[in-house]
Amino acid sequence: MTDPFHHLTAAEALAALDARPEGLTQAEARRRLERHGPNRLPEVRRRGRLRRLLAQFDNVLIHVLLAAAVVTGALQHWVDTGVILAVVLANAVIGFLQEGKAEAAMAAIRVMLAPRAAVLRDGQRVSVPGDEVVPGDVVLIEAGDRVPADLRLLQAHGLAADESMLTGESVPAGKSARPAPRAAALGDRQSMLWSGTLVTQGSARGVVAATGTATEIGRIGGLLAQVEDLTTPLVAQMDRFSRALSVAILGASALLLAWAAIFGEHDFAALFMLVVGVAVAAIPEGLPAVMTITLAIGVQAMARRRAIVRRLPAIEAIGSVGVICTDKTGTLTRNEMVVTEVETPEGRFHVAGEGYAPEGRITPDGDLARLARAAALCNDASLVRQGDGWRAEGDPMEAALLAFAGKTGERAAARRLDAIPFDSRHRYMAVLVEAGEGPLALVKGAPERVLRMCAGLDREAWHGRAEALAGQGLRVLALAERPQTGARLSAGELDADLHFLGLLGLIDPPRPEAIAAVAECRAAGIEVKMITGDHAGTARAIAGAIGLAQAGRVLTGAELDRLDDAGLAEAVATVDVFARTSPEHKLRLVRALQAGGRSVAMTGDGVNDAPALKRADVGIAMGQKGSQAAKEAADLVLADDNFATIAAAVREGRTVQDNLRKVISFELPTNAGEAATVVLALLLGLALPITAIQILWVNLITGITLGLALAFEPTEPGTMARPPRPRDAPLLSGGLVWHVVLVSALFSTAVFGVFALAIGRGYPTPMAQTLAMNTLVVLEIFHLFFIRNLHGTSLRPGMVRGTPVVWAVVLVVAVAQCAVTYLPALQPLLGTRSIPLADGAMVVALGGALLLVLEGEKQLRLRLGRKTS
Template sequence: MTKNNYAVEISTRLEGLNDKEAEKLLEKFGLNEIESKKQISAFKLFLSQFNDFIIWVLIGATLLSGFMGEKADAITILIIVVMNAILGFIQEYKTEKSLEALKELAAPTAKVIRNGKIKIMKAEYLVPGDVVIFEIGDRIPADCIIIEESNLLIDESLLTGESVGVSKSSNSNNNLIYMGTTVLRGKAKAKVIDTGMNTEMGKIANMLNNIEVEKSPLKQRLASLGKILVVACIAICVVVTLLGIIRGQDKYQMFLVGVSLAVAAIPEGLPAIVTVSLALGVSGMLKRNALIRKLPAVETLGCTSVICSDKTGTLTENNMKVRKVLYNNEIYTDFSTFNNANKLLKAFTYCNDINFDFKYNKIEKCLFGDPTETALVKAFFYEKNRLINFLKDIKRVYDIPFDSTRKMMSVIVRENGKKICYVKGAPERIIERCKYILINDKIVPFEGRYRLNVLKQVDKMSSEALRCIAAAYKIDNLVNNSSIERDLIFIGVAGMIDPPRKEAFNAVQKCATAGIKVIMITGDHRNTAFAVGKELNICSSSNEVMTGSELDNLNDKELRKIVDRIRVFARVSPKHKLRIVKALKKKGYVVSMTGDGVNDAPAVKEADIGISMGISGTDVTKEASSMILLDDNFATIVSAVEEGRVIYDNIRKFIRYLLSCNLGEVLTMFLSSLFYLETPLLPIQILFVNLATDGLPALALGIDPPEDDVMVRKPREKDESIFANRLSEKIVIRGTLIGICTIFTFLVGKYYGMSIETCRTLALGTLIMSQLLHVFECRSEKCSIFQIKLFTNMYLVGAVLVSIIMLLLIIYVPFLRMVFHTVPLNIGHWLIIVFFSSVVAFANGLYIFLTHKN
């Protein structure tokens, strides 16, 4: 693919555009985005609420009723249908908006030079002429021409289908990089030449960098359950209708009863409420700095039994500070005496990928980049002018970027007319490549006491939880790339510390209480890893620590045998992460795995919950993940797990509530028909029950606050049924009792010679009030109604009050009374309703209270 003619004339300045130029170009070329399918309009979304066979039948029946003279009933039923549709529309519309907000937050970003400064901005605001900086793992956000590069390799398989990476160079015809491709190796500075639909990606009209919105497995299971319930409810409604007709009741009236009962009984909103609950949970997690990319992850989070976490920046503060330096075969803690000619300063400052901005006075504010690399520079430079003078005569010629396999980076600079290679990295990797050592500015063989002392000091610093970075250099044999990092001259080692996050200690403790194993995975030395792991109570013995080299000596079967006994993996590479995940999954654990580098993506994708870093993570890893940590904090993972458990609990709560109530309504009508009773509820009353009790209370349960034991229980099994732990038994028993109590209320009214309208009003009041009492029971599966804190969910209290007010309105407002065929009730009537609607709830609550007490 080539672009011979550029559509615009762009700036050649390496400092990029300024804001005014960018604004004009953005106005001319538009946002840098691929056109996506149009979202369904709010009006069409509202109309879709009526796209249901049962609703069509009901609308047809009510229209027929209107033509037959029952206009009040027909109008009221239609109003109720519309109100139900409005509730459904609000639920779905809120879900769509939540998902759109997530897409906005997860939009790709780019590192751009604007106004001569490096800034991170949303890729959609890129314009032709922008200068963009890329590193390994970044996704290219627009079509660009390379200005300068270092060892650049691009994955263009998304466009070409070729899995082999393509080398790119600014000094060849192969100098174009395209939107959607990925940096596999190296880094580059490039100028944007095309954006949006003008890019190669735009021409093939693929939507990239898009959050995946998958159907939740739970939602799919509930949709299947809903179909079964639909068939069962329709069958019962047909029986109720036929029994009424057999008894000689009006055929049309019984048909309307059957249809109304089907509308009220079928939990058609169950999958929708699950989606709303998941979406609201996602919003809640977002407030805790956890961005969920895939809805199914919310369910899986609650099952998490192992969290495999990176150390640096996740369990620790990612704020490195050099504490000790090994140089001239001695340990230094004061670095102010190191002069500018010191080879150690040069190695750590030149062999570095940080960016400098010297407009600030304090040296700390002048350095931007990886915390480890900035710490190495800050350790030796206390004011910016000294650093400026140190850098001014140095020209960087070539570099080999750091990667997690080699665990080192190399930079060739031109210094005083000579080419010198500086290398820094993991001590064991540097030491094994060194043939000489620099002692008092003299180069001597790196053997005997010198090598032994270096190994001893590195081991000692590591045991003190110091992260060690070694430095070396060489002057000759720089032409052949394969020999650059061979026969090096050892300079010294810096030992730095990244203290554990204060909140990480509490989060690890919370995991232990919740039955979740925490495994720390790090590239640091074994001793450093053990020291940090012990401080955080992740491990207690060195026997719980394994290195990558030890792991290499085990086959997969051997690893599976011991993997759950290891709590810290040190000196590991990304390929080790993948093996660890697979071994844990084979043993039945539900695994969460964190990652940031491009090579972490396979392990992140393999995990049940792949977690990428929002701050330090690459685009590739973010796309492979289910969740992004916006603050790179381990405590956020634990908060997300807790939120996942709460969401699942709340889904069980409203499933219990909805199905119990719907079963109670069906049994009320079925048993009355079975025992040849008069119809206890009219069609319009049945629909009113559905409107008053199914919507707001169920939604309020979906945002119920967590119970006290939510992070004390063990993780549930991943394939555990939503009806586990006798939930189906509770639904059947409570639903049956709601139906029986409603019929008994109706019979009591008949026994005392009350009018049929009064009896039906009593039954209506009992059915609604028993359901509204039951909604509080559903807040806990272990506590009684006496133990539940009533005012910890004010949304639920408000929803119940709204439902009660609606009931009172149709009983005491004359016009509504006429529409719903109710009569005013006196205190005696209400005592009957209160008794039958509460007797089961209070008896059940007393039973739970007494049994738990004993």
């Protein structure tokens, strides 16, 4: 991924690009534009709206449901037909509206290219559209400019650029025209300016090394286009389950029809209609709708927690994550530099306080007035009060120095007479101010440079102190002063005899709430790994501060490049901190974690994070400071840029996941129980305890309504104390299969028992079938109360009391069932009869008995599970 120019001299770069210092001619620029193409990223071809809509129906379960709708329509079961078609259309519309995320991410990267650029053409400065810049153009750059293409610097004067979107570094990177080492990481290539980055200070000119897709940002766009969206575990499992269930139901229905036709005594036409009714009852057509509603309720819950969901399935996926790969800058940290340590000849001081607020205690007490004066006056930044906080204008490090000066009580103000701007060649900034004692030169810069300019101190000892601060992950500045004669500054005069004032250690501190969130995630069995483009020392310091498990060991991008896939798989299992990483490294790390069977969430805010965000099981972007490309590539956007919101989102995701499991655990056994009552009667040659139209009615009235109540269930106790659901955990676990078999058997036994009891009492067959149908509905209601708690007892007062939604749907089902049972106008529709009150009480008692049996079985199973674990 190394570009071929950063290690060349300026003259060598010009020669390699066949360019000249005075720029290209207009004619040559036109030829190169034809050869290389416009300086923009290619448009992604999109599918037409009709094709996108039709693609939503390409699902096996949808095909079966459509076929069922056709058959039920032919049988004139119009209500069932309408319900099935409504479910199919709702799913199609939702999928249609969620299309196009990758194209939006590409568009977001394209708009980051500069709209215009100042270039030299025929030796004259001209302004050209950004997409007409070509390789070999000489571009003029000033503070505030957006870089139009990848540039190899020819000249640089006090130049710095904000490259956080590519490197993740908190502070602007200093730039110079000197060649960088050939193996330098992206963030260390000081001779290059990257397309889309922002120049924060200084001026420069550079020759265009790459345009369009050949630029660093274009290469990331190419990575993004190549990354395929991963389907969430739930979606993938539902797709496999739909295929298997469809084949099983169709095959079983065909076998049932053949068996009954050969061995039964039913008319074939009536038998065919009965088998179709059983097949439709067996298909959980309400499941997709209830699952969609469950996810939609999760969207609202997460929005209240400041997490904006861009794709519905991501809600379930966030509940399954076992690893969170997080960026550092702006995610775990505040993205605000602050002075935390001070070393002076008088001793060491610790500085408290957050952000850019000039408030905080310095311990121990001491005289830091001269140091604070130098920090405040050798400075081009400013602090602006904004609401309840403070905002930096200018370089973040200089703003941090102003905040430090304010904490000392220093309110220095002096007229500036002259200045030497910071330049990467001399690595310091100097100002000449009118002080009370006369002109005073103030200098700040890299410790190794400023210490050489000072007299009367042990340089070796101070170098050691500076290295000790840097070893803590701090960025270190040295400050010095000297009385001056005259009103001008000369770099030569400042090279000796300065009076050393001290060292300042700065860091972008971790968010306090992020520390608690990391601890909560780890308690929930979720690993947290930091993947940053920043320096290893800084990454190690932040990792230790937030409490990462393996904070002491750091792997850099260069070390990752030397690892093969097996070595990388071992590294991701034992290392939690990765520094100086590129977009390829982040993408490779996410893939390695997924190859190990873990569900991965990736957080980030820069353009460099977009490919990994898209590849991850859940991509999480920062809403306030995140780039638009990151937001478009992500599944979730944090409105408050707060890592703590991720822990809240995981809790909500696990709640949604639990509720989805409850929906599936409710729908499958009840559908199987409905169908089993008729299937057994046909197989055994018995009288039908319930008619086809009655079973379709039960399927309609209970299929969506009762399952829908489970979508509103609150978070169960201990949700964040359980380990995450394994990525390869099957949708139909052994426990769920057993539950389906058990409930189907209990349903069939109860329905056949009530039917036989009614016949034995001399009730007419329609009366016995009405009792059997009501028994099926009551059993499903009590089954709903059982399934509301998967991990504890369902007989707690709170569980029996239920939620308002539970009682609302139970009331709807009860009223509807009473209406078809007792209203003379409705009885002919389903062939029902009014049942005596005592028989109705017996049916309700059977429901209570079902709840007790299921609860006893669950407690026994949970107790055995705890003993064997």
